[in-house]
Amino acid sequence: MSERSWKDALGDQVPADLGKEIDTWQGQIDLKKQGELGDKIFAETRLRRGVYGQRYDNGLRDDGTGQKPLEFPCGELKKGPDTVWDAPGMQRIKIPYGRVTAEQLDVMSDLAEEYSDKILHVTTRQDIQLHFVHIEDTVPMHRRLAACGITTREACGNSVRNVTACQFAGVCHSESFDVTPYADAITQFLLGHPDVQDFGRKFKIAFSGCHDEPCGLVTFHDLGATAKTKDGKRGFELVVGGGLGAVPVEARVLMDFCPEEELLPVSQAVCRVFARLGEKQSRARARIKFLVQKVGIEEFRKLVAEEREQLRPDPRWTDFLEDLRGPDEKPVRDAAPLPDEGPERFRQWAKTNLRPQSQEGYYVATLTLPLGDISSEQGWILADLARKYTGDSIRCTVEQNLAFRWLSGADALAFWEALDAIGLGDAGASTITDITSCPGTDTCKLGISASRGLAGELRKRLTVLQDELDPAVQPLRIKASGCFNSCGQHHVADLGFLGVSRNVGGRKVPHFNVVLGGQWTENAKSYGMVVGAVPSKNVPQAVLMITKKFVDEREEDESFQDFIKRVGKFEIRNLLKPITKPPSYEEDPSYYSDWGDPREYGIGDLGVGECAGEIVPFVEFGIQAAEQTLDEAQDLHDVGEHGKAASKAFRSMLTAAQALVRHLDHEVRDDADDIVKLFREHLHDTGLFNDPFAGGKFASYLFNAHSAGDETHWLGADLDAAHRLIDEARLFVEATHSAYGRIGETPNLTKLQSAATAAPAE
Amino acid sequence: MTDIQHAERVQVKLFASKPAADPLDLVPVFHRWIREDKVPGELLIDVADYTHVWQGPGILLVGHGIDLYYDLGENRPGILFARKRELEGDLKARLIDALKRALTACKELETDGLEFQASEVLVRVPDRLHAPNDDDAFTAFVPILEAAAREIYGADATLVIEREAAGKREPLTARLRIDDAPPVAALA
Structure with a gap:
C-alpha cells in the first residue's frame, strides 16, 4: 500500500491557485536538497512563505557554560546563509485583519499539535505563529491551511505583510464606517501583485475606523488608512512612512481624503514609488520611512500622484465596492441586554472585557491571552464556543488577544463560564496586567x-x-x-x-x-x-x-503622558537611580541570568579573565562618559533646548566611538573628523562594529550625523531632528556596548576580523 | 482502510504521583539535561516555559527528533514523550521506544524528588492523515498498542485499553491501564 499524502487527502479542497503555489514550494525544497538552489535565494523564497528562522538555527547554542554546536543530522544542508536545514523554525500564518473562522481555528490548533509545540501564538500584527517547526513539515501545513482559506504567502520577506485593522471594525460606536471590506480588498489586490515584488524591505498596511481609538495603530505603519466621510462620501485619510523599529517615526499625511474608489490605485502607486525609489542595498535604510524622509512628504505626494496617473485601469480597484455595506458577519443568537446578576468575577470580567457593539444587545468579548498564547486544546474549545455563541466572528488583536464579536448579552454569563473553565475567564483586558x-x-x-x-x-x-x-x-x-x-x-x-x-x-x-x-x-x-x-x-x-x-x-x-512630561525624565531617572546598578556577581548571581532562563546570560560570547570584577577597563569609562553625555542631551531636550540636546547627542556618539578606537590601541584626537575617520577605518571597514543582524546600521548613524555637520551645526537642530538624533545616539551607544562585548577586554584582532563577516538578518 | 502503521508521530504520557512543587523547577533540570546530554541518541535544543497556559504543555524540552514535556494537561502533571522525527521501525517499535524513553525520563526525574506511576499511560497518535480519530483507526491501533505494552510490562500483565477523546478534532488517543504495574524504576 502506498503512503497517503495531505495533497491526496485534501484533493480539491485546496483552491487550485494555492495548490499550485504549494507545489512550487515543495519543488523548491526538493531543489534545495539537491543543491540546485543557492542559500540566499532559498532564504528569501521561504520567508515569502512565512517560514522563518528561529534562535539557534545557526547550529550553535550557549548552554550556560559556553557556546556548543548543535549536531543536526542534516550535515551541511542549509535553508539560508548560516541557517541549518534541520533547525526548528517559526511558521507565521498571515491572518488578514485578524479575522479567524471557527474552522480555521480548529485547523491551526491541529497543526500546532502535530507539527509545533501545541501552542498558537497571537502576534502584535494579528498573525498567528507556530514555533519549533521543521521546514519539511511546512508543505503539509500550507496545504491544510489552504484548504480552510488561509495562505501564508508574503507573511514575511520584502513584501506586503499582513494587513491589519481594528478588531471592532463594523461593530464600533466611534468608527466612520466598517473598514473590514477595504482591508480585505487591499489584501486580495496586493497579494502576489507584480508591483509589490521588488521592495527593498517589508511594507506594512493598517486600517482604522476612526482617529481617536488606538485599535488600528495607523501612525506607525508604512501605509495607514483611517476611515472618514466627506460630504456623505466614504474615503480615507492616508498616512505614509511611519514605523517603529530602532528609531520610531510618525507617519505623514499623504492624502487628507482619498475617496474609496481611489484607495487601491493610490496604494498601488505608493507601492510602485517605493519599489522604484526605495533603498535596495542598505537594509537599514530600506523602509519607506527613509524614502519619505529623504525626498520629503511634498515630493513624495507628487511622485505618488504622477505614478497614479500612469496606472492602467484595473477593474479590481472598484469591483469590491459593489457589495460592502454593513458588517460582513451575522450573529447566530438573538440580541439581548446584559444580565444584572452573576458572580463577582463575571462582573469584573464584564467590566473590562466586554464592550457594547453599535448593534444594541450585542457585545465584543475580549479574551486576554497570557503572553498571546493558547493551547491546541483551548483552540478547539474556543472554536466550538464561536460556533455556538458568536459565529465566525473571531479577531486576533494587536494586543495579542482574541476578540469574539456578536455575543448576545443573554449569553455573556454562559460564555464567560465556558471561558473560565479553560482558564480564560480572567478580567483585565487593556489594563496593566494585559x-x-x-x-x-x-x-x-x-x-x-x-x-x-x-x-x-x-x-x-x-x-x-x-x-x-x-x-x-x-x-x-x-x-x-x-x-x-x-x-x-x-x-x-x-x-x-x-x-x-x-x-x-x-x-x-x-x-x-x-x-x-x-x-x-x-x-x-x-x-x-x-x-x-x-x-x-x-x-x-x-x-x-x-x-x-x-x-x-x-x-x-x-x-500618565502629561505626568511624565511634567515631572520630566530627569526626575524619573533620579527615582530609578538606586536600582540601575546590579550587585556584583558574587553578591547576587541571579542578576546575571534573565527571566525564565537559568543559564548565565551571554557568557558564551564574553571571555571572563581572572581580573574580571576587579579592574574596570579604560574603554568602559569611555562608554560610561558617552552615556552620561547622552543623558545630559536628553535632559536638555526635555526642557526645550533642542539644539544643545542634538549637539550633546552627537558628542555622545563621538565619545563612544573614540573609546572603542582607543580600545584597539589607536591614538585618536578629540575632534570629530579624526574620531570618525579612525572609527571608519578600524571598526566599520573591518566589520568589527557591525551588528550580527543589523550590519552597519548603527555605524551609519554616526556617519550621517557627522556628514551633516559638526557640533556647532547641530546647535541649530529643531525638535524632530534632536529627537531623532538622541534616539540614534542611544542606539549607537548600545551598539558600542555590544561591539565591546564581542571584542572583549583584550582584543585579538586577527581572530576578530575573520569572525566579523556578518550574515544579513532576516 | 487505515494506514496507521505509517503514523509519523506518537506521544506517551506517564502521570506524576508526586509532582514538582512548582513546574518551573523543571526549567533548570531540563537545561541541565541539554548540557549533560541526558537523552541518549537525541539532539536536545532548548527549553520553553508554557506554564502560563491553562493545562498546557507546561515545560518543554525541545529536541530535533523528540520533545519531552512536563505536561500539565488534564490538570495532572506528568512526563509526555513525543516522537516527531527520525522514525525507526513500525508503529509497535515506535511505541515501545516511546514508552521506554518516557519511563527513563521519569526514572531520571525521580532522582530529583518527583515520583511517577507506571500503572496508567496516555497514548496519542497526533497524525490525522494516517491515524484519524475514528473507529477503524482505533480498532487497528489497539492490538499494536497491546503488543507494545506487553513488551514493556510483560506478556502476562493485565492490560486495559480505553478509547479517549472519541471525536474528530482531538488526535487518536488511548488510555492504557496496567494492574499491579511495577515501579517506574523497575521498567526503565
Whole structure:
C-alpha cells in the first residue's frame, strides 16, 4: 500500500491557485536538497512563505557554560546563509485583519499539535505563529491551511505583510464606517501583485475606523488608512512612512481624503514609488520611512500622484465596492441586554472585557491571552464556543488577544463560564496586567533580552496586586520588546521596556531600557522617550516605583503622558537611580541570568579573565562618559533646548566611538573628523562594529550625523531632528556596548576580523 | 482502510504521583539535561516555559527528533514523550521506544524528588492523515498498542485499553491501564 499524502487527502479542497503555489514550494525544497538552489535565494523564497528562522538555527547554542554546536543530522544542508536545514523554525500564518473562522481555528490548533509545540501564538500584527517547526513539515501545513482559506504567502520577506485593522471594525460606536471590506480588498489586490515584488524591505498596511481609538495603530505603519466621510462620501485619510523599529517615526499625511474608489490605485502607486525609489542595498535604510524622509512628504505626494496617473485601469480597484455595506458577519443568537446578576468575577470580567457593539444587545468579548498564547486544546474549545455563541466572528488583536464579536448579552454569563473553565475567564483586558511582548530571546534570533520572561513575571506580580492598584494605574499599558526592532511596540506604551545588555565586571547583565509616556490612544499618536536602563531583575521594582510616584504626585485627572512630561525624565531617572546598578556577581548571581532562563546570560560570547570584577577597563569609562553625555542631551531636550540636546547627542556618539578606537590601541584626537575617520577605518571597514543582524546600521548613524555637520551645526537642530538624533545616539551607544562585548577586554584582532563577516538578518 | 502503521508521530504520557512543587523547577533540570546530554541518541535544543497556559504543555524540552514535556494537561502533571522525527521501525517499535524513553525520563526525574506511576499511560497518535480519530483507526491501533505494552510490562500483565477523546478534532488517543504495574524504576 502506498503512503497517503495531505495533497491526496485534501484533493480539491485546496483552491487550485494555492495548490499550485504549494507545489512550487515543495519543488523548491526538493531543489534545495539537491543543491540546485543557492542559500540566499532559498532564504528569501521561504520567508515569502512565512517560514522563518528561529534562535539557534545557526547550529550553535550557549548552554550556560559556553557556546556548543548543535549536531543536526542534516550535515551541511542549509535553508539560508548560516541557517541549518534541520533547525526548528517559526511558521507565521498571515491572518488578514485578524479575522479567524471557527474552522480555521480548529485547523491551526491541529497543526500546532502535530507539527509545533501545541501552542498558537497571537502576534502584535494579528498573525498567528507556530514555533519549533521543521521546514519539511511546512508543505503539509500550507496545504491544510489552504484548504480552510488561509495562505501564508508574503507573511514575511520584502513584501506586503499582513494587513491589519481594528478588531471592532463594523461593530464600533466611534468608527466612520466598517473598514473590514477595504482591508480585505487591499489584501486580495496586493497579494502576489507584480508591483509589490521588488521592495527593498517589508511594507506594512493598517486600517482604522476612526482617529481617536488606538485599535488600528495607523501612525506607525508604512501605509495607514483611517476611515472618514466627506460630504456623505466614504474615503480615507492616508498616512505614509511611519514605523517603529530602532528609531520610531510618525507617519505623514499623504492624502487628507482619498475617496474609496481611489484607495487601491493610490496604494498601488505608493507601492510602485517605493519599489522604484526605495533603498535596495542598505537594509537599514530600506523602509519607506527613509524614502519619505529623504525626498520629503511634498515630493513624495507628487511622485505618488504622477505614478497614479500612469496606472492602467484595473477593474479590481472598484469591483469590491459593489457589495460592502454593513458588517460582513451575522450573529447566530438573538440580541439581548446584559444580565444584572452573576458572580463577582463575571462582573469584573464584564467590566473590562466586554464592550457594547453599535448593534444594541450585542457585545465584543475580549479574551486576554497570557503572553498571546493558547493551547491546541483551548483552540478547539474556543472554536466550538464561536460556533455556538458568536459565529465566525473571531479577531486576533494587536494586543495579542482574541476578540469574539456578536455575543448576545443573554449569553455573556454562559460564555464567560465556558471561558473560565479553560482558564480564560480572567478580567483585565487593556489594563496593566494585559501585557504585550514580542518573543524575545525565547525564540527570536534577534532577541537581546527575555521580553516574554519579563512580561510573564510582571503579569504574575501585577495580577496579585490588581485589586489594590489605584484606578489611575489600572488602565496603563505595559509593552516589552526583546530588541531594538520593537516588535513588542514598547514605543507606544505608557511603560515600555526595550531589551539591552550591559557589561558589568567582565560579565554581561540583561537590562531593559525604560521607555515612558508613549501614547496608545489616537492610533498611537506619540512615542515614549528612553529614561535609562535597569537590570532585568529590577524591572518589576521599577514599575512599582514609577506607578507609585504617579499615584502620589499626579494632579487631578492628569494622564500618565502629561505626568511624565511634567515631572520630566530627569526626575524619573533620579527615582530609578538606586536600582540601575546590579550587585556584583558574587553578591547576587541571579542578576546575571534573565527571566525564565537559568543559564548565565551571554557568557558564551564574553571571555571572563581572572581580573574580571576587579579592574574596570579604560574603554568602559569611555562608554560610561558617552552615556552620561547622552543623558545630559536628553535632559536638555526635555526642557526645550533642542539644539544643545542634538549637539550633546552627537558628542555622545563621538565619545563612544573614540573609546572603542582607543580600545584597539589607536591614538585618536578629540575632534570629530579624526574620531570618525579612525572609527571608519578600524571598526566599520573591518566589520568589527557591525551588528550580527543589523550590519552597519548603527555605524551609519554616526556617519550621517557627522556628514551633516559638526557640533556647532547641530546647535541649530529643531525638535524632530534632536529627537531623532538622541534616539540614534542611544542606539549607537548600545551598539558600542555590544561591539565591546564581542571584542572583549583584550582584543585579538586577527581572530576578530575573520569572525566579523556578518550574515544579513532576516 | 487505515494506514496507521505509517503514523509519523506518537506521544506517551506517564502521570506524576508526586509532582514538582512548582513546574518551573523543571526549567533548570531540563537545561541541565541539554548540557549533560541526558537523552541518549537525541539532539536536545532548548527549553520553553508554557506554564502560563491553562493545562498546557507546561515545560518543554525541545529536541530535533523528540520533545519531552512536563505536561500539565488534564490538570495532572506528568512526563509526555513525543516522537516527531527520525522514525525507526513500525508503529509497535515506535511505541515501545516511546514508552521506554518516557519511563527513563521519569526514572531520571525521580532522582530529583518527583515520583511517577507506571500503572496508567496516555497514548496519542497526533497524525490525522494516517491515524484519524475514528473507529477503524482505533480498532487497528489497539492490538499494536497491546503488543507494545506487553513488551514493556510483560506478556502476562493485565492490560486495559480505553478509547479517549472519541471525536474528530482531538488526535487518536488511548488510555492504557496496567494492574499491579511495577515501579517506574523497575521498567526503565
